[in-house]
Amino acid sequence: MTKDLVNVTIDGMTVAVPKGTPIIEAAKQAGILVPHYCYHPSLPSPAVCRMCLVEVEKAPKLVPACVTTVVEGQVVHTDSEQARRARTGVLEFLLINHPLDCPICDQAGECELQDYVFQEGRSGTRYSDYAKRYNPVEDFGPDVLYVANRCILCTRCVRFMEDVAGTPVLNVSERGDRAYIGIDEDQLLDHPWAGNVVDLCPVGSLISKDFLHKARAWDLDKTASVCTGCSQGCNITVDTRDNTVVRLRPRPNLEVNRHFMCDTGRMHYRWMNRGDRIEAPLVQDSGRLVATDWDRALDRLAGLVEKGGDAVLLASGAASLESLGMMHRLLAGTRLTAVVQLPIGESEEPLQGIPNLALRQERAPNGEGARLLGYGTDWRAAVKTASSADLVVLLDVTLTDAEAALVSGAAAVVVLGTVQAQELASAALVLPLTNVVEENGTFVNRDQRVQRYKQARTAPGMSRPAWWVAAGVAPTKVAPTLALAPTPATAAQAFELVCSTIPSLAGLTYADLGLLGRIASGMAPGLAPTHALAQSGPGGS
Amino acid sequence: MGYPHPSHAKEQPVLSKHFGDAGSRTVEGWVKRGGYEGLKQALGMTRDQVIEMVKASGLRGRGGAGFPTGLKWSFMPKEVTKPHYLVCNADESEPGTFKDREIIRWTPHQLIEGCAIAAHAIGAERIYVYIRGEFTFEYKILTAAVEDAYKNDVLGGNVFGSGRRIDVVVHRGAGAYICGEETAMMNSIEGKRGNPRIKPPFPAQAGLWASPTTINNVETLAAVPHILVRGAEWYKGLCLGSPKSTGTKLFSVCGHVQRPGNYEVVMGTPMRDLIYEMCGGMRPGRALKAVIPGGSSVPIMTVAEVEDCAMDYEGIVAKGSMLGSGGMIVMDDSTDIVYQVMRLARFYAHESCAQCTQCREGTAWTTKILERILAGTGKAEDLALLLDLADNMTGKTICVLSDSCAAPVVSAIKKFRGEFDAYLNRTKRPVMVAV
Numbered sequence: 001m002t003k004d005l006v007n008v009t010i011d012g013m014t015v016a017v018p019k020g021t022p023i024i025e026a027a028k029q030a031g032i033l034v035p036h037y038c039y040h041p042s043l044p045s046p047a048v049c050r051m052c053l054v055e056v057e058k059a060p061k062l063v064p065a066c067v068t069t070v071v072e073g074q075v076v077h078t079d080s081e082q083a084r085r086a087r088t089g090v091l092e093f094l095l096i097n098h099p100l101d102c103p104i105c106d107q108a109g110e111c112e113l114q115d116y117v118f119q120e121g122r123s124g125t126r127y128s129d130y131a132k133r134y135n136p137v138e139d140f141g142p143d144v145l146y147v148a149n150r151c152i153l154c155t156r157c158v159r160f161m162e163d164v165a166g167t168p169v170l171n172v173s174e175r176g177d178r179a180y181i182g183i184d185e186d187q188l189l190d191h192p193w194a195g196n197v198v199d200l201c202p203v204g205s206l207i208s209k210d211f212l213h214k215a216r217a218w219d220l221d222k223t224a225s226v227c228t229g230c231s232q233g234c235n236i237t238v239d240t241r242d243n244t245v246v247r248l249r250p251r252p253n254l255e256v257n258r259h260f261m262c263d264t265g266r267m268h269y270r271w272m273n274r275g276d277r278i279e280a281p282l283v284q285d286s287g288r289l290v291a292t293d294w295d296r297a298l299d300r301l302a303g304l305v306e307k308g309g310d311a312v313l314l315a316s317g318a319a320s321l322e323s324l325g326m327m328h329r330l331l332a333g334t335r336l337t338a339v340v341q342l343p344i345g346e347s348e349e350p351l352q353g354i355p356n357l358a359l360r361q362e363r364a365p366n367g368e369g370a371r372l373l374g375y376g377t378d379w380r381a382a383v384k385t386a387s388s389a390d391l392v393v394l395l396d397v398t399l400t401d402a403e404a405a406l407v408s409g410a411a412a413v414v415v416l417g418t419v420q421a422q423e424l425a426s427a428a429l430v431l432p433l434t435n436v437v438e439e440n441g442t443f444v445n446r447d448q449r450v451q452r453y454k455q456a457r458t459a460p461g462m463s464r465p466a467w468w469v470a471a472g473v474a475p476t477k478v479a480p481t482l483a484l485a486p487t488p489a490t491a492a493q494a495f496e497l498v499c500s501t502i503p504s505l506a507g508l509t510y511a512d513l514g515l516l517g518r519i520a521s522g523m524a525p526g527l528a529p530t531h532a533l534a535q536s537g538p539g540g541s
Numbered sequence: 542m543g544y545p546h547p548s549h550a551k552e553q554p555v556l557s558k559h560f561g562d563a564g565s566r567t568v569e570g571w572v573k574r575g576g577y578e579g580l581k582q583a584l585g586m587t588r589d590q591v592i593e594m595v596k597a598s599g600l601r602g603r604g605g606a607g608f609p610t611g612l613k614w615s616f617m618p619k620e621v622t623k624p625h626y627l628v629c630n631a632d633e634s635e636p637g638t639f640k641d642r643e644i645i646r647w648t649p650h651q652l653i654e655g656c657a658i659a660a661h662a663i664g665a666e667r668i669y670v671y672i673r674g675e676f677t678f679e680y681k682i683l684t685a686a687v688e689d690a691y692k693n694d695v696l697g698g699n700v701f702g703s704g705r706r707i708d709v710v711v712h713r714g715a716g717a718y719i720c721g722e723e724t725a726m727m728n729s730i731e732g733k734r735g736n737p738r739i740k741p742p743f744p745a746q747a748g749l750w751a752s753p754t755t756i757n758n759v760e761t762l763a764a765v766p767h768i769l770v771r772g773a774e775w776y777k778g779l780c781l782g783s784p785k786s787t788g789t790k791l792f793s794v795c796g797h798v799q800r801p802g803n804y805e806v807v808m809g810t811p812m813r814d815l816i817y818e819m820c821g822g823m824r825p826g827r828a829l830k831a832v833i834p835g836g837s838s839v840p841i842m843t844v845a846e847v848e849d850c851a852m853d854y855e856g857i858v859a860k861g862s863m864l865g866s867g868g869m870i871v872m873d874d875s876t877d878i879v880y881q882v883m884r885l886a887r888f889y890a891h892e893s894c895a896q897c898t899q900c901r902e903g904t905a906w907t908t909k910i911l912e913r914i915l916a917g918t919g920k921a922e923d924l925a926l927l928l929d930l931a932d933n934m935t936g937k938t939i940c941v942l943s944d945s946c947a948a949p950v951v952s953a954i955k956k957f958r959g960e961f962d963a964y965l966n967r968t969k970r971p972v973m974v975a976v
Binding site: 046047061062064085086089092097126133169172174175177178179 | 723895
């Protein structure tokens with residue numbers, strides 16, 4: 001695809017960018033960050049904060065880099081004396097009414113005001129003996145608190161709700177330094193994607209009640225992961241403090257979720273910290289489940305699988321591709337019915353301003369992965385079949401009482417799970433699994449995008465990923481055809497092994513995926529997502 | 542100035558000829574006074590012909606910017622693919638300015654005619670007159686005049702039988718100075734918050750509802766019928782100073798003169814003549830101290846600068862200030878310059894739309910520093926701080942409200958520094974600052 005490219009020199013570095021690119025984006029390509037507040041690549045640009053003023057040779061005044069498009073041969077200085085003085089000026093102006101809340105503000109440590117002031121603000125204030133303007137804290141709704149005093153009026157929240165979420169409930173009220181963000185009367189910030197305003201807020205003005213005073217930013221370990229809420233596969237960052245998940249945040253991926261995630265996914269992390277875990281492998285011994293070591297447990301599993309017969313594999317739609325694939329291989333020697341559990345949500349909640357982004361009705365992250373591996377989706381039929389099967393393997397699923405009753409009719413039930421459950425009592429074997437933040441793995445989202453998630457905390461007890469369990473059963477014992485494949489010792493190896501059996505994923509490695517994923521090849525082009533926010537002129541990204 | 546005093550001999554009553562004459566408010570009355578001939582003439586001309594005529598006359602925007610009007614009209618697209626709009630800026634909020642009010646109050650049809658001719662020239666069928674909300678009385682007069690115009694086919698679907706459609710919508714403002722800024726005005730007309738927009742895009746490309754729009758001041762538009770009827774050469778000939786400043790200008794003179802009011806003079810008229818002759822000079826026992834010639838956003842002038850200043854765009858610039866809106870505030874030696882500057886800064890702080898950081902915070906901070914100086918608790922560094930803030934507030938924002946706050950502060954400190962020092966070193970008693 002040929003594009004009109006424009007050459008522009010920024011701080012001595014020349015880059016070629018498509019026509020219509022704003023200077024601030026061209027600078028990114030040159031590896032230069034132009035300090036800014038109100039600009040955001042997923043929001044329309046109003047150029048109100050005035051932080052991004054840069055010097056352009058031959059221009060009479062400093063220009064805002066976020067709305068000034070590049071011109072052929074332009075020479076830009078982002079760090080000249082003039083530009084720096086302008087930025088220091090803006091920072092000083094922002095600080096005169098900004099309260100000295102850092103000691104009690106959640107944003108400390110991940111605050112753009114702190115960052116830039118530290119970088120090039122004044123070391124002392126000249127605003128002496130004057131009162132700062134005061135506005136009270138306001139509760140905007142389900143999760144968001146608005147600390148008006150800290151607001152720098154960048155209006156990112158207003159623009160997000162209006163242009164991206166499509167429900168303009170936030171506005172700028174009042175004029176001058178009395179201005180604050182108001183919410184429409186009798187309205188709440190309860191839009192399914194409203195939590196993103198907390199991420200967008202550069203300072204600690206819009207904060208999450210869920211995260212309030214839970215942890216300091218510098219106490220957090222941040223790990224790249226993928227949301228397990230639905231088949232959209234939003235890229236996220238898992239923030240842990242002392243091995244406990246305290247927050248989920250969206251991770252930028254221009255092809256999937258841009259900079260956003262829905263509130264459902266965002267708030268759904270407490271289950272990751274559950275304490276009632278299965279701690280060790282349990283084997284059925286004289287009517288009781290007795291804890292044992294993995295060697296004995298895997299031996300017992302091999303024995304059950306070797307017997308063959310009719311097997312039913314009931315798998316969770318949140319199981320990784322590696323786990324689903326290896327478990328499927330494990331049972332290849334049986335007459336296998338493999339089915340994946342895909343909960344269906346009430347409705348789809350799109351983020352209307354972003355193409356192809358929504359909370360999907362299929363509330364499982366790896367339905368596509370399961371389908372690619374040949375898993376069926378008729379859950380009810382499979383559960384019925386299970387009631388008379390020789391071997392039923394439950395892969396991290398929760399059963400209703402009725403389903404548990406049916407499944408217990410099978411000759412032998414092997415449960416791989418994370419948390420203790422009633423129906424486990426009659427199982428032949430119970431094996432402890434790691435959950436999504438305790439292992440490495442991949443999901444395939446609804447657009448056939450294979451995405452990695454990384455381990456964010458240590459696995460408790462003796463839990464292991466399901467692919468490891470399957471790999472631990474020596475292939476010679478189960479199906480001669482599998483003997484030729486090397487036993488995977490890492491998730492990466494398991495991934496390669498599993499991909500080798502799927503035509504559209506053949507040959508993929510973790511290195512190919514990076515942290516932004518990759519679309520499986522050989523699929524219909526119409527399913528590839530587009531990002532329509534690019535190249536829409538000065539107001540676009 | 543027409544009323545209540547008769548025009549001074551040195552005035553040139555063109556726009557103000559019928560000020561004080563209530564009979565001008567009806568179509569019938571206006572026609573009797575020679576009105577609507579300009580519109581009839583324009584309807585028989587092409588768009589380009591009208592534009593060339595106005596270009597040749599040298600008419601420049603009378604709202605404050607002084608941009609050549611014919612040139613501004615020529616920026617509109619030649620082909621009408623999206624609807625073209627004319628916006629008449631009747632927001633008149635620049636402190637010290639009260640000329641547009643009189644034009645609307647006495648001669649609304651002069652304005653309507655000017656708007657209609659301009660609409661024809663730019664290919665527009667709809668005119669929005671944005672009148673400031675505080676002009677309740679003028680709003681009633683204007684809407685009555687518009688109704689009367691519709692009744693007489695001066696407006697509507699068949700203006701003077703030409704088959705042309707020209708509509709006027711009178712839109713009331715709601716008390717924001719910033720809505721006088723052309724892009725903020727367009728946002729306000731669209732029902733949004735009156736925040737100025739970034740330019741580009743310019744209104745002639747994408748203005749009201751992303752369609753080509755021209756915004757002109759009331760006084761500018763009121764001059765247009767006269768140019769049509771009496772010719773561009775005549776208008777160009779009204780010139781006593783720089784040839785780039787032609788025609789007449791309404792100066793709203795207020796302050797410490799004997800006869801404040803609106804005075805219409807030929808461009809280039811000496812400022813001395815206006816103040817001392819037409820306005821009757823200072824109050825008894827008082828001497829001139831300072832003049833703000835063009836609305837509060839322009840630098841203050843000293844007596845020496847006023848002395849031989851020609852009142853046109855170039856002449857006032859030559860003396861270190863700007864013609865602006867022509868809102869002239871005359872201050873005699875009883876004036877506390879520091880207090881006046883504080884009061885101006887307070888106005889800008891109140892009116893800032895809050896988009897740009899420098900304006901939102903800087904205007905308020907400037908006000909606070911000045912209030913403290915007046916209260917007798919100013920610090921020695923305060924003047925340097927004020928100048929530094931003014932520098933940070935100039936040339937860095939979406940619109941020039943920020944610059945407008947800085948200009949009087951900088952000029953006052955530069956030219957009347959002694960007054961500031963008197964407060965700082967406590968040789969002057971502190972002043973009660975009203976909240």
